Amino acid sequence: MVVDSLGTTFAALSDPTRRAMIERLSRGPASVHALTEPFALSQQMISKHIAYLVRARIVIKAKRGRESICTLRPEAIKIVSDWAISYRQFWEESFDKLDVVVKQMKKAEVGDDKEHGE
Amino acid sequence: MVVDSLGTTFAALSDPTRRAMIERLSRGPASVHALTEPFALSQQMISKHIAYLVRARIVIKAKRGRESICTLRPEAIKIVSDWAISYRQFWEESFDKLDVVVKQMKKAEVGDDKEHGE
């Protein structure tokens, strides 16, 4: 694996448990134990999830006695925001044009078979 | 796997090839062949990557003759932006506080061993 920092960040964010942990940590630091309780997962699994967040540099872990306190790194979230915002001009100027494109594609016999079921 | 729409989106974004494809598509729709050329990957692999992007609803694929034209869905990127921006208040009010927190953690004997090597 290359040292794809942004990729590691997105991979860490792809799991709903880890995103819920991020939301929890956005309201303040918490111990591993405190993070385990609301999620109905084993302590070992929570530790694994935290390890992914730490590896992605989204969370900082620090020992305090027998506890490990997890803290959310604000910059990590900002990196994601920056990535998305770099396409802001694209999506803003596309919202009206896309309508036309979709109509064109439907005329061209869309080969998409599976329903997405929004 | 639950129908974790946002998770599927983040997973799709975790690969650098797919992010490069997104950047390419942000400059306009392209056929699978056109997407294959700049990436030095097999056509089959590009098709797989496109399939992930389509599954995440980031890209729309439409057949036009023997070609498949891929179009970037602007909303998909906006969803990511919205997620990150929902933490904007957290990171903005945390940037100064984090400095204090880090100092506290260092006092508390950080158990982190491995260097991250930024």
Place this chain on the structure above:
DNA sequence: ACTATCCACAACCATATGGTAGTGGATTCC
């Protein structure tokens, strides 16, 4: 000192993914 609590480490399993190679169906060009 003894025990309970907090946490990490290891082994193990099933599945998804990045990647390869081979092949075959459509469509376009000649």
Place this chain on the structure above:
DNA sequence: GGAATCCACTACCATATGGTTGTGGATAGT
């Protein structure tokens, strides 16, 4: 019609990940 192009489908492989169970080391409470 025949050949070349565009693309998808399949089988296959190695690795990463989500998850389990078991265990053991530290630290805190008594």
